[in-house]
Amino acid sequence: MALSDLLTLTPAGLYCAAADVYLDPVRSVPRALITHGHSDHARAGHGAVLATRETLAIMGLRYGAKFCEQQQALAYGESITLNGIEVSFHPAGHVLGSAQIRLRGPSGSVVVSGDYKRAFDPTCAPFELVRCDAFVTEATFGLPVFRHPDAAGEVAKLLRSCAVFPERAHLVGAYSLGKAQRVMKLLRLAGWDRPIWIHGALEKITQFYQDEGIDLGDIRKVSATDRAKLAGEIILCPPGQLADLWSRKFPDPVTAFASGWMRVRARARQRGVELPLVISDHVDWDDLCATIRETGASEIWVTHGAEEAIVHWCETQGLDARPLNILGYGDEDAETVAEDAA
Amino acid sequence: MNRFAQLLDSLAYEPSRNNKLRLLADYFRVTPDPERGFALAAMTGALSFAHAKASLIRALIAERTDPVLFAMSYDYVGDLSETVALLWPAPQTERRNIAAPSLSDVVHGLQQADKKELPQLLASWLDDLDETGRWALLKLITGALRIGVSQRLAKTAVAALGGKEPNEIEEVWHGLVPPYLDLFAWVEGREDRPKALDPAPFRTPMLAHALDEADFDKLDPADFSAEWKWDGIRVQACVGTDEEGRRVARLYSRTGEDLSKSFPDLMEMLCEPHFGDATIDGELLVLIERQVQSFSTLQQRLNRKSVSPKLVMQYPAHIRAYDLLAEDGEDLRELSFVDRRARLESFITRLGHPRLDLSPDVPFDSWEALAQARHDPASVGAQDETEAIEGIMLKRRDSIYVPGRPKGLWFKWKRDPFNVDAVLMYAQRGHGRRSSFYSDFTFGVWKGAELVPVGKAYFGFTDAELKELDKYIRNHTRNRFGPVRELDFSTEQGLVLEIAFEGLARSTRHKSGLAMRFPRISRIRWDKPARDADLISTLEGLLEQGLRRSPPKGLGD
Ligand SMILES: [Zn+2]
Ligand SMILES: [Zn+2]
Numbered sequence: 001m002a003l004s005d006l007l008t009l010t011p012a013g014l015y016c017a018a019a020d021v022y023l024d025p026v027r028s029v030p031r032a033l034i035t036h037g038h039s040d041h042a043r044a045g046h047g048a049v050l051a052t053r054e055t056l057a058i059m060g061l062r063y064g065a066k067f068c069e070q071q072q073a074l075a076y077g078e079s080i081t082l083n084g085i086e087v088s089f090h091p092a093g094h095v096l097g098s099a100q101i102r103l104r105g106p107s108g109s110v111v112v113s114g115d116y117k118r119a120f121d122p123t124c125a126p127f128e129l130v131r132c133d134a135f136v137t138e139a140t141f142g143l144p145v146f147r148h149p150d151a152a153g154e155v156a157k158l159l160r161s162c163a164v165f166p167e168r169a170h171l172v173g174a175y176s177l178g179k180a181q182r183v184m185k186l187l188r189l190a191g192w193d194r195p196i197w198i199h200g201a202l203e204k205i206t207q208f209y210q211d212e213g214i215d216l217g218d219i220r221k222v223s224a225t226d227r228a229k230l231a232g233e234i235i236l237c238p239p240g241q242l243a244d245l246w247s248r249k250f251p252d253p254v255t256a257f258a259s260g261w262m263r264v265r266a267r268a269r270q271r272g273v274e275l276p277l278v279i280s281d282h283v284d285w286d287d288l289c290a291t292i293r294e295t296g297a298s299e300i301w302v303t304h305g306a307e308e309a310i311v312h313w314c315e316t317q318g319l320d321a322r323p324l325n326i327l328g329y330g331d332e333d334a335e336t337v338a339e340d341a342a
Numbered sequence: 343m344n345r346f347a348q349l350l351d352s353l354a355y356e357p358s359r360n361n362k363l364r365l366l367a368d369y370f371r372v373t374p375d376p377e378r379g380f381a382l383a384a385m386t387g388a389l390s391f392a393h394a395k396a397s398l399i400r401a402l403i404a405e406r407t408d409p410v411l412f413a414m415s416y417d418y419v420g421d422l423s424e425t426v427a428l429l430w431p432a433p434q435t436e437r438r439n440i441a442a443p444s445l446s447d448v449v450h451g452l453q454q455a456d457k458k459e460l461p462q463l464l465a466s467w468l469d470d471l472d473e474t475g476r477w478a479l480l481k482l483i484t485g486a487l488r489i490g491v492s493q494r495l496a497k498t499a500v501a502a503l504g505g506k507e508p509n510e511i512e513e514v515w516h517g518l519v520p521p522y523l524d525l526f527a528w529v530e531g532r533e534d535r536p537k538a539l540d541p542a543p544f545r546t547p548m549l550a551h552a553l554d555e556a557d558f559d560k561l562d563p564a565d566f567s568a569e570w571k572w573d574g575i576r577v578q579a580c581v582g583t584d585e586e587g588r589r590v591a592r593l594y595s596r597t598g599e600d601l602s603k604s605f606p607d608l609m610e611m612l613c614e615p616h617f618g619d620a621t622i623d624g625e626l627l628v629l630i631e632r633q634v635q636s637f638s639t640l641q642q643r644l645n646r647k648s649v650s651p652k653l654v655m656q657y658p659a660h661i662r663a664y665d666l667l668a669e670d671g672e673d674l675r676e677l678s679f680v681d682r683r684a685r686l687e688s689f690i691t692r693l694g695h696p697r698l699d700l701s702p703d704v705p706f707d708s709w710e711a712l713a714q715a716r717h718d719p720a721s722v723g724a725q726d727e728t729e730a731i732e733g734i735m736l737k738r739r740d741s742i743y744v745p746g747r748p749k750g751l752w753f754k755w756k757r758d759p760f761n762v763d764a765v766l767m768y769a770q771r772g773h774g775r776r777s778s779f780y781s782d783f784t785f786g787v788w789k790g791a792e793l794v795p796v797g798k799a800y801f802g803f804t805d806a807e808l809k810e811l812d813k814y815i816r817n818h819t820r821n822r823f824g825p826v827r828e829l830d831f832s833t834e835q836g837l838v839l840e841i842a843f844e845g846l847a848r849s850t851r852h853k854s855g856l857a858m859r860f861p862r863i864s865r866i867r868w869d870k871p872a873r874d875a876d877l878i879s880t881l882e883g884l885l886e887q888g889l890r891r892s893p894p895k896g897l898g899d
Binding site for chain 1: 348352354355356357361364365368407408410411414415418419420421424425428429432472473771772778824825
């Protein structure tokens, strides 16, 4: 099939003309399907929004209850037919509520991955492989140097640093939706039973995770007067806070950053990170290639990330691939800046 | 190897010396012999094997990856060893259960393997290591292990294992070989001190404290001798005889690095039979027609991979001696400075070698007289060597030679620095503890209507000033380039910094054509308009006049 029968690229993002819906649009549109709650994918101001219940709730927390005119929830595995196109949502394993979206029409099926990962994550439903004719994939870490190690090993690195430097505070930069809660849960699984301290910007989403039944243990918000007293503790904050005035009051802080980008030393050094933790919520190169193969799709579109390398790889595999260069998607860094400003 | 690699990785990210020490000490404590000994050897540069070339590593990765993907990856990562470490494909399942090689395995393997076997051996290690392990292995075998750990720091961490002083390690160090089983056994109190087999050992130098001019009230000039402080590099020339009667000569830097290979001209002197067994503490200088050259000339002889006869002829090296630490097997460090000085004088007179002379005594009878000498060295006989004089060294006449920086015995009293008023142009965030502050400052002076950068300063300000500067920078940013901020500067606005510096040289690396020595911020001139900052011609004039200084500041003001 030709993917363009179902989807076209417009300045607002991917558009399915038959169903008259946009997917993760970067501008306000009348009807939007949203894969997950990160702000580069889920924007405020659309007319009608169809997403998972969790994603709708996250958007409500971030933008206020009136972030769009009309909301409709669709659970994983359920489907709805829009003007002859069957739409269904499937777990993407990226963050709580994240979904891949399948569109099925008379000419075949296409899956839009949103952001996804296949590594273990106890805070969201695991990725589900959905076979399709055409696959629209992210490629945030689309270079073969990105191979994410086992996240538990990275958390062990953090705990070892706490043991060697018990008089220092350990500040961990982590994106506020998903990454932060995953790090908290991994710390609990590794046996860290002290309170975990968080920056105020993480509070709402973390509370939401706990309300959704994800047990993160004793989580405490850091107040201005606490900071000087947190020697030996682990504090999570949005990455932007690591280099902010806020971080100065902690006792001799060790600055850690949980991100797939930390795999590359120059990136870690550029941010002044002392303890890089390679923990990513995106697929790494090996999983990206494996997923493309396993979907059975013969046509691949790459939405964002290092598109060139994965397009080259697809060509060596005899797959028809095309970079989309959608402006406005990025790693969640952009989101952090927005959050800091808010 | 994986554990060693993790240590290197943490050290590379850790900016603080104290914390590096903690990481090292922790590693030595939990790592068994001989692994930790080889780690110590790797970090002190004591391992020698034929290094693998970058071309071999490129060939290995080319067999395993798509060339386009490799090129894109290398371009992104920017470092060959790291790119290969990250790109190396996961091994086939049958290798998964093979234990990763230890550092000892790697060291032995490299010593035994011949050139033909090396690619195969290296590939199998890369298969069995994790990413960090591969990175460390590739850095090690290409001889590019730069992790910000000095020999001294590594030895200090070993000393800390058993509550020893780092100097005690230095004393035995040159008799030891990797993996240093005897050293660890001694430090941990399981065995006696290893014999210092080295007939020409490095002795930790005695260092001076900076003199605070307020100290003068408490010090009596009659208790002190004065010498010039030379603008060269401090060295230790050691000659000894081993048990078989062979003579061993070495030239050490002040941190104990062996510089012998870089100075064949000086080694020739040390190896002359009538030099005898002796350890001289002195300053390495370049002398042309008996005249000391500037530090920038001396730099022509430093950090050279190969030393050509032409280089040696062009920039002849010289030692200006100020202390004698051992002679004919006798340790002189327990003698007073005056007694050692007498021994040194007769040693130099007896030898009569043109490449070795005595750092002269600077006569003075009051602190005022010494201040005058410091301001104008020519007035007390320094004549044409004034440019190579950084200041005055004051040594207590009764002081024994104490390794390290003991209090109250030796002082350095530097000449007043040069000053220039410059405008802050760019600021960059610092590292580690300072990573939340803009603490690296690039400043410039006027060239016509344009500012040209002339240097970078990282220190010279108090914590309170750092906060004020940081705030100023955050409020006056014109542009941001990654971690760097460009400030708003023009004739109408900008922040003037008074910069103190020790010297100036021509440089092709800087746009201004000038390079400053040790620039630092001496004052923040919140009051001074940017248009009143200095001109580049002021600096050029200073250079042309041979860096002559402004009139002296009296002792009292
Ligand atoms: Zn996302
Ligand atoms: Zn995304």
